[in-house]
Amino acid sequence: MKRYEQYADEIGELIRTQALRPGDRLPSVRQASTSRGISPSTVFEAYYLLEARGLIQARPRSGYYVNALRAASANEPATAQPAPQSTHVEISELVFQVLGSTRQADVVPLGSAFPSPALFPLEKLARALTPAMRGLDPQRIVEELTEGSERLRRQIGLRYVVEGIAADAGEIVITNGAMEALNLCLQAVTRPGDVVAVESPTFYAALQALERLQLKAVEVATHPRHGIELDSLAQVLERHPVRACWFMPNFQNPLGSLMPEENKRALVDLLARHEVPLIEDDVYAELYFGLRRPPPCKAFDRQGLVMHCSSFSKCLAPGYRVGWTAAGRFAQRVQRLKLMTTLATAVPPQEALADYLQQGGYDRHLRQLRQALADSQARALRGIAKHFPKGTRVTRPEGGYFLWVELPAQVDALQLHRLALSQNISLAPGHLFSADRRFAHCLRLNYGQAGDERFDDALRTIGQLASAQTGA
Amino acid sequence: MKRYEQYADEIGELIRTQALRPGDRLPSVRQASTSRGISPSTVFEAYYLLEARGLIQARPRSGYYVNALRAASANEPATAQPAPQSTHVEISELVFQVLGSTRQADVVPLGSAFPSPALFPLEKLARALTPAMRGLDPQRIVEELTEGSERLRRQIGLRYVVEGIAADAGEIVITNGAMEALNLCLQAVTRPGDVVAVESPTFYAALQALERLQLKAVEVATHPRHGIELDSLAQVLERHPVRACWFMPNFQNPLGSLMPEENKRALVDLLARHEVPLIEDDVYAELYFGLRRPPPCKAFDRQGLVMHCSSFSKCLAPGYRVGWTAAGRFAQRVQRLKLMTTLATAVPPQEALADYLQQGGYDRHLRQLRQALADSQARALRGIAKHFPKGTRVTRPEGGYFLWVELPAQVDALQLHRLALSQNISLAPGHLFSADRRFAHCLRLNYGQAGDERFDDALRTIGQLASAQTGA
Structure with a gap:
């Protein structure tokens, strides 16, 4: 990590712990340079980085000030109040329609679920493939172990250890992306007709998984910054025979919310009292803009009830389809379900990733990726502030690459999606993120595409289309 | 193809069409050499090949004779009569126990589902990986198309065309091995509680899939040489509300049976009259010992009711986990289920296989593989004849790499499996191949491992253990 990054992180931490509060003035460049014994240009670069991260802002001829928006934003969406009853899920058809329509070539993919491919070390990964397979004992290729490559599981296990998470390598099952992990975990702990608690809004794939397994969804109020509202969850657990929860405590899709550590602890305790398993979708955790990786709920689990699911698809190797779950007390059940459904995960991507991780370039790549995404977020927020209707x-998430945009109530996001698509821009309309389609005036916007030169123009176009719908 | 192979194939075809009948004497080497204008050594090699394939045998000082065993073997197992009622399936626990126990190192894997890794061009495939991925547009990697690599689907589509099968490239979905294809197809056409017709004995993974989806199995009598008995199937269709069939018309696992072409036609017609979809597991078809690939039922389907499933795992690239289905009228439903469960198949193995297929070495590899397996079968049959109890x-299958062995009724195959395992030999006991565990004195034996120097000794050991159980 470079000196200016270190200094920026130190100040970031002061802001996070509220030692520096919104509106506080930062030391001048000269003061900071003298007092810390670093060059003025290092201080400049650190301040520039903090500004890009949305933590501070410059006021002309006055200096740098801690940004008020980060703490409790004036224009932050409100927490939605979900329906109290559980509902059968019928969302798939709409999801397929929307996803299908956005796959045309030349579309600016703001509705995509993946960041731009330019952000990944695809060349380096490609180079790892052939040597990784040539070095493998042929018998190991044929055996096609259901639980996955031992080397890769050890590498993943090491990362758990570094993060202080007690996850035995024996409970890790490698899967075809996190999607398979989540689906296997869900099937491992439910039967048709069961009730599953999800966030509101929630990732449409969770709704589709419920629909496929004929499960009922009950939605839990989810704060756009802090995630699951524990009071709301406690009520849901009292009122419904919940058999499992499917949550994303770190940078939730689509909200980007991050549960504070104490809430995660309380969540794990609450679920332990009710003996309810938590399927933890943690695919965005490595894309944090703060000082360190936010811990998953798994870190606080003592009962083996948390089934931690993640993958390399969003942070390293899209298309390689390598995910995993550390499924606690359900690990054997998950492994057997995998044996019955896809047998094993492809060996070449696993071995290439194991080599890549062993060689140690992953963390450097992640630092660059986080920086690029933080910069992109700032750019996207500026564009929205400039172009979107009053x-x-x-x-304003502290990680990931999604913004959740709540437009004026007159806007119909599905119509906006269609209009935008006719101008070669894809969007994810709010309709996709709830079983009862309550988010009809909301959008999920992927800013991991901000490197696309058409990005700013696309934001302007969406803003104009939305403004037209408000009659402004 | 070499000259002696051509000549062997010609004679093989004469035997198949019964122009040459069991017991007929072949022309002497000198006669054949003169009349065909080929060298005596070419004739010798052809006869040797035919003998290895089990089609002819030498009688000392007399010449070569068409083998009687191929047509209607004296020691062929009888067709089992399955229970007439449909049954709930509870086989998984036993399957896991047996498979788990056979995965120890240093075991002679006669219970394995895969041939020896030495039979595959693993080095050549490994070399294809890096260039294939470096040549790919990064955007194509991120898009992770659910239906799979377009190049690979085109290559698979070409093979369908060559085989005269009308399968539109648009109905092909690439999957994580045939296992995922079969499971997706099954889920696409059934709901919990439905009845599905399977062979008897049947591949345990089919039984596990039924169990996982809470389906009921009805078993159809299956001839060890001709496969599904159409009369038995017609009765089953009259008596049960069958929602789907899961059959392996080519080299069925475990029997190795091959349905004659006219039976396949009749099967497709019968199912069309009842509007019942056929899930066709066709993973062994390329491993034929005859003149040409036996056609799948898909070749005779005019209604889009046949969901053809196959993979490269058994004939080219184990561990790459690349399979597919051409799912006819259910293609879209299958694709959507895949999107919801594993999203997409890993890109690197698909691209490497597309390159490999384009370069044209596949058919040469297949010829070598078939030859190796045909030789191995002859070797295994000799060993069994020599060592197994009276x-x-x-x-005596015409393809694939499994023998189905019916031991004297006193033998308990599960006990035999345990005894063999204690001597480092794995077996697949007959218990695994039926929902009501009727095949307690049978074994599936993988002769794709005959290259293992311990193979002959292993057969002798099994023969001794079995003989001890008969009290002989």
């Missing part, structure tokens, strides 16, 4: 509210 | 019956 009354627009937007999240 | 009264043993055994199939």
